[in-house]
Amino acid sequence: MRVVNVENLIRNVKEMCIEANHFLTDDMNQALKRAADAEKSPLGKKILCQLQDNLDIAAKDQIPICQDTGMAVLFVEIGQDVHVEGGLITDAVNEGVRQGYREGYLRKSVVGDPIIRNNTGDNTPAVIHYDIVSGDRIKITIAPKGFGSENMSRIFMLKPADGIEGVKDSILTAVKDAGPNACPPMVIGVGIGGTFEKCALLSKLALTRPVGEHSPIPYVSDMERELLEKINKTGIGPGGLGGSTTALAVNINTYPTHIAGLPVAVNICCHVNRHCVRIL
Numbered sequence: 001m002r003v004v005n006v007e008n009l010i011r012n013v014k015e016m017c018i019e020a021n022h023f024l025t026d027d028m029n030q031a032l033k034r035a036a037d038a039e040k041s042p043l044g045k046k047i048l049c050q051l052q053d054n055l056d057i058a059a060k061d062q063i064p065i066c067q068d069t070g071m072a073v074l075f076v077e078i079g080q081d082v083h084v085e086g087g088l089i090t091d092a093v094n095e096g097v098r099q100g101y102r103e104g105y106l107r108k109s110v111v112g113d114p115i116i117r118n119n120t121g122d123n124t125p126a127v128i129h130y131d132i133v134s135g136d137r138i139k140i141t142i143a144p145k146g147f148g149s150e151n152m153s154r155i156f157m158l159k160p161a162d163g164i165e166g167v168k169d170s171i172l173t174a175v176k177d178a179g180p181n182a183c184p185p186m187v188i189g190v191g192i193g194g195t196f197e198k199c200a201l202l203s204k205l206a207l208t209r210p211v212g213e214h215s216p217i218p219y220v221s222d223m224e225r226e227l228l229e230k231i232n233k234t235g236i237g238p239g240g241l242g243g244s245t246t247a248l249a250v251n252i253n254t255y256p257t258h259i260a261g262l263p264v265a266v267n268i269c270c271h272v273n274r275h276c277v278r279i280l
Helices: 006-022 026-038 042-061 089-103 160-182 196-206 218-232
Strands: 002-005 073-079 082-085 127-133 138-142 154-158 186-194 247-257 262-269 276-279
Touching (some): 006 082, 006 089, 006 138, 073 082, 073 089, 160 186, 160 218, 186 196
Parallel strands (some): 073 127
Antiparallel strands (some): 138 276
C-alpha cells in the first residue's frame, strides 16, 4: 500500500492551477499555429496571430492567458492501492485550488450560492470528479472552465430513432447557436450515451483529450473528422468574425445507454481550452 500525504496533493493542485492558467498545452499551441497558417480569411488569420501573441505575452510576463480564469474542474483517478493520509482528499484539492488562485493572483469567480451569489473569495469549491482505478498512483487532470463557452453548452435527450444523423445535427446546432459567444476557434467536447448526467461528464472529459488524437472507435473517429470539417464550413471563424477556422477539434466520448434513450451533451470550450495533468 503506497502512502500519499495530503500536503503533496495540495502543492500539486496549487501549481497546476497556476500552470493551466498561464500556459497552453503543446497540442493546443500547435493547433493554433496550424490554424493560423491554414486560415483563408485575412482577418481570421490576423486574429489567430494575435491569439498567439497573447499566449507569448502571458508566458513571458506570467499573466493569465484569459481574464476569466474559470471554475476549477478536476478529474481525479485514485489507484485502489494508494492510501491518502493527513486529511480528506476533497479538502486537500480545495485547499490546493484556494492557494493556487490566491498565490497566482487569478480571478476568483465562484459564488457560494447560485441565487444569493456572494463570492467565496478564493475560487472554491472546485468541481471534482473521482474515479477509482487499478494501481497505486493518483492522476490529477485540472481543467479551469470559463463560462463564456460553458454557457453555450447543451444537452439533447434524443430518441434512439434519431440515430447518428440526429446526433450530428444536434452537435452542429449547438455550435451554430454558440456562434461568437464561445470565443472561437473552439474545441468541441461531445458525450454520447449513458444518462443525462453521464453524457455531460463524458463531454467535459473529452475536452482534455489532445487535439488531433481521435477516438479508437472507427465510426466515432469518422464522425469527429466529418463534424470538424462541417463546423469549419459554417464561416463563424476566429472571434466570430468570419473565416475557415471555427473549431480546432471535435472530441467525442461514448458510453452504453438505455434501450429507450440517446443522450447527447455538447460541452464547448474556447480557444484556450486550459488543462494540465500530473501523476503522483
